[in-house]
Amino acid sequence: MMDALRPTRLWPLHHQIGRLAHFPVTGPHAMESYEPKTIEPKWQKRWAEERVAELDLSLPGREYYMLNMFPYPSGDLHVGHGRNYILGDALYRWLRMRGLAAFNPMGWDAFGLPAENAAIKRGVHPREWTLGNIDRMKSQFGRWGILYDWSKEIASCDPSYYRWNQWLFLRLYEKGLAYRGRAPVNWCPSCRTVLANEQVVEGRCERCGAVVEQRDLEQWFLRITAYADRLDAGLDQLREWPEKVRTMQRNWIGRSVGADVRFPVPLLGHDLTVFTTRPDTIYGATFLVLAPEHPDVPRLVANAPDRPAIETWIEEVRNQSALERQEAGKEGRFTGSYAVNPFTGEQIPIWLGNFVLMQYGTGAIMAVPGHDQRDFEFARQYGLPIRVVVNPPGGTLDPETMTEAYSDNQGGVSTDSGPISGLPVPEAIEKIIEEIERRGLGAGSVRYRLRDWLISRQRYWGTPIPMIYCEACGLVPVPEEDLPVELPLDVPFTGREGNPLEHAESFVRTRCPSCGGEARRETDTMDTFMDSSWYWARFVSPGDQSRIFDSALVNRWLPVDQYIGGIEHAILHLLYARFICRALHDLGLIGFEEPFARLFNQGMITKEGYRDPADHMSWVPIAEVDHRDGVPFRKGTSHELVPEMGKMSKSRFNVVPPDELIDRFGADTERVYTLFIAPPEKEAAWSDEGVVGASRFLNRVWNMAEAIAVLRSEAGEDEGSRRLIRKTHRTIAAVSTRFERFEFNTAISALMELSNAIGDYLAAGGGSKKVALDAYEALLRMLHPFAPHATEELWERLGHRGMLVTERWPEADPSLMEEDFITIVVQVNGRLRGQLSVPAAAGEEEVITGARANDRVRPHIEGKRIVKTIYVPGRLVNLVVR
RNA sequence: GCGAAAGUGGCGGAAUUGGUAGACGCGCAAGAUUCAGGAUCUUGUGGUGUAACAGCCGUGGGGGUUCGAGUCCCCCCUUUCGCACCA
16 A cells, blocks of 8 residues: 555656547447537527527526626627627636526627728718628628627617717706817827827827817817716725726826915916915915916016017916827926915916916916926026925925925925924825815815816717707707707718718708707717617617616616726726716616626737838847758747737738638637636737647537546546546536636636546547546537537537527536545654645555655544645755645 | 736647646657548657767856755845826
């Protein structure tokens, strides 16, 4: 008995055994080879005919609403897009197999600029272009074997959808949440429309990359700022969202706590209000700085000695784009006027500064150069006084010699600051706000970086904003019964500046709903992000003619349990949807404030690009092979210049079209490879060779069926059978948890291991048919979400029916997962040092030898179980038992 | 500059969270099959070393904690991502 036991590292010798030596089988059990081209269309057809994914939402059942962000139908789908939907489909099929009534709808974010650009370039109407793309994409989804409940399909460009977009707009208008206002706005010269702040990234258009200009225009806005506090607070509840997205939203909303303080300005006859997060430093406020756009500026500069020069400068700054302004560095001008610091009583100069933003706070700041880096730099540049009113812990600062502002708001202690002197900063802030309020100089306040959502677009292919301009009555909303305001189809697309809708006279000219007189329609259309901000609710009742959605169903099925989409919407779509969800809540239409309970962001798929080899190249290490006496050996690593990995795009010539891939290997192979390639949240580099591995895997699984069919033995008591049973149940347990954690790549690798184990079992010969079949069927069931066609087909050939519909996810039996263990209690010099367990199949002596053949260690066998690794003093220590 | 995450074979990536580092797959090598190529199958594959074992070195670099560190702590370096005049 003793000799059977050995240290674990010596065990797995069975790997030497050949795996699939006698495949394939010939004779009566022979099966044709794996032909995805035949079986995939067969199953796709059957799923469509049997409407397996259609769900009657009114029926009772365990609800689970999963949703992939609905795509823009751009027409060109590549394997990178596929990842998103394949991932969702795998999840969906898994949910179904776990017995959940899972709802998985799909629709089209079908308004947008590319359609209109295609119209200008190629003369095809945006509608035709869009609908054609929808058709193509839909059939692509089919070829991937992706199941959606198409009975709930929606397209945002369909009047039956955008009608409710307009309806919602009118409700928001009634509530004061939609308004028309004049403001400096972002203008994209290339897209020839205004943009929301969220669509400007580093001063450039998020869509096309053009530098955005500032224009003063009258536009439609949604008052998202009214929800700033709730949107910020709500982020705390979103525990199942990626931390990254929450952080990005939090930064974007930019909540700051501080105080509004009024500084008297004798010249103006009224005060200038500033917002500060550091009211405790007010004794160090040695000047004020105003944004050049501040409304009081004209009067403040009236008496300046060099007034014309200042006015020229102001004009210059105002005409700069945000990007240019920032690149210019800090610049300012003295207005010639003074304010009074209400706490020190001093006269302090009022400056203008290009770094002060009119859109944030009050457009005016109190400058505390001792304790704010920006103010410090400005003060140094223009020779303005610096005063220290906060000391660092245990020290003091010299304003003459300091090289940067001291802005720590935790450790510092106020000094030379009247009533708050000597207080630590947090207390000083509290106390000074009380003092400000007591003296009537202002109040504590909270400010947000978030600005209102500009939803007007001067483009054709979008939801018309349902408003009418009447000479007599002014702005008049379109009455609800006149909805939808339909987009006219006979509109010329010239590509010239200005909205094509403006030239559609039949659309523009209308009657005032209020007085009946001649009136003009609004020609702006809505930002397409408006369409996508509530579509997730429309899916439960997509055909409803009488209301935006069925609130009862929405409240039953929503929030969305699992939302899947790209990180690029971390702020845009996801912030707007959260906002509109709250607005719908406040309109009494839904009973929750967060639309998406769980969020998952899949990573991009990249591939080597070939467009511009000189530009996008990088050094990568490659093996350097040399020959010694004619024998090649690896000498070392050298480097080679190769094109960089990049996002797939036509312009980079690195698009992998799914059609070719499916023709050659089948959709199941693409699915398996796509999910196997890397953790799904990570960026993944596509490799054409790598696909072969997935193909081989599926082929092996396919071929196993016949090898199992020829088995005869029914016994399964040998160690090999027990090993396979263990492996099966461990795999079930592992794959189940990995599904829960979205670890699809390791789930597939675990399935590959199981298939290898079955292969080993078969190759060893004389195995039990029952054992092999149990393992194989478990493998097929777990493989179904990844390779639905092949597994359905095999399942049917095994004499079963309906993998997806009738089969359940396998259950792991923990009692079959572990080997029989004996516990060895280890004593050293009579003292208990712990216990370790080793497989019962092993023997005792060698463990002792392994654990240290030493008479100080005395094993004591005590039955079964307990896996534990222990330390035994001495040289030989670690014994890990699997 | 600030913040976050991450650095593991030739490559994509594993490691049940402190316990056999490199699972699984690609690539590569040898063999089988094939007229040939491709495809397929078998075996091997971190480095070094050996006839083969053994041994030694190995998770960006340097320290530390621990019987034991890819994993924990400290200091660097690098990369990626977010934020960046938001008062």
